[in-house]
Amino acid sequence: MMNKRISQIVKIAFWIIVIAFFAWTFANDLFRPIVEEFRTFTNLLIQHITIVLISGLLAIFLSIPLGIFVTREKFRKSEFWIVNIANLGQTIPSLAVLALAMGFLGIGIKAAIVALFIYSLLPILQNTIAGIQSVDENMKDAARGMGLTPAQILWQIELPNAASSIIAGIRTAIVINIGTAALAYLIGGGGLGAWIFTGIRLFDNSFLISGAVPVTLLAILIDYLFRLMQKLLVPKGLRLAEEAQKS
């Protein structure tokens, strides 16, 4: 009861702040650059999305198979090494990863994509591993005992039961990625970071806001889309079971 009331108050306070913020931005005409330089804006936005999309897709296509690989009985031992290497990418500050990538690939969008790719590996990998490892051993044992092949166990048992965790990992990675991609500008990768940093340098709130607000909205939108996807991709039986457990 108490918790519900508190969460309601927090929600209302949050929306008041949001509305106040937008009232302030519109009152001061802070979105002027988007209107006046619409073409530049769309270019930056497309660059931003491209960086996120390519680095994210690469990370997904590497991390999920890698997560599957290290959870195979035969390759259990490799898990320690692979997770630690991926960990390395994550513990180095994002700016340093960018700088390193620039060192190897020079200035430009390529270095930004590689840096963000490295940065996204860990959350997806970790969640894939955790998801697969959380699949009940007895369930797998029953599957094996009934004569499912290892591939059938992977596709019909392990992956569906790990889907929720894997998608959550991808969501986390991509959402962080959208924010971090603003730094791409610093190594010549473009994106909405261009306006944000220009705004900071020139003490011009209108550029800062016109860059930062779309980045934030993009992150929120993507987060929402992934939650929707989770609903579609996680098998119904599991979702119902989770919901039943919560209530």
Add this chain to the structure above:
Amino acid sequence: MIEFKNVSKVYNGGVKAIDNVNFKVENGEFVILIGPSGCGKTTLLRMVNQLEDISEGDIILNNTSVKQSNKIEMRRKIGYVIQSNGLFPNMTIEKNVMIVPDLLGWDRKKQQDRFNYLMELIGLHPDEYRKRYPHELSGGQQQRVGVARALAADPPVMLMDEPFGALDPIIRTKLQEEFLQIQKEVNKTILFVSHDIDEAVKMGDKVALLRGGKMMQYDYPSEILHHPANDFVSEFVGQDRVLKSTSLYSVKDLVDEVSLDSYHEADSAQPVNEDTSLRIVISKLLNQEADQLVVEDKQGNKKGKLTLELVEKFLHKEVKETPNR
């Protein structure tokens, strides 16, 4: 038929879980593997479907060494039920039950008919449960579905590892009885792990008692109870072993061995059916519900009077005279 030939199992790390075990399970026989926790029951069971390798010796399943069989194909011909049912939460009840037939490529119609048949067999309405998910079922229902799933492709052999072990006593008793009925209909060769001697005596055609990976005794339940092979067996089955054996016999068995006292209309006696277990009979007689019971056959004909003395006489005969088979 399942034949264990000098089977031993040593786990990595040196634990000798099974030590030179020899026995045969005939076709259609229901054999209970029993023994204290850690004695190797699960290990022995899992060597049959090759979920565990055999370290030494061999297991012959329907004339073929399980070592030489194709594991995947062999497992599809063996029903496997475990304690924690192992149902797949991401699949509907129908998908769960039909998983092996699906792997074997049965067509839709055949699968549907089989599903309906199996659900009726385990006492769940097919259409009501078809599209449900495992978490929507009670523990007892889930375990029933586990049994149906193991029976799905009509395998000749069933391996069951404490299938009713996690259920509360009332549900467990119910499922035991239901399963005995099912076995009457399907007549499988069954290897069934239990740690409960009452369950073993009640369900098994034969009982295999293990200790520390060694076979202590493999025999009919009545033999295990009346003629324990050694002190361990005797201790394991309990000092009330003769009482336990009473659930093995029905009034009819008694009538075949000893003659009933004659019955007069004037006597006040409670009627008892010929199929009633002696355990119930003794309980009734001790309970002061009646000093004597009158035995009736299926048509309701009164065949004679049954008293505690007669039960005692019968049990003495059984304990002393059962030939060592």
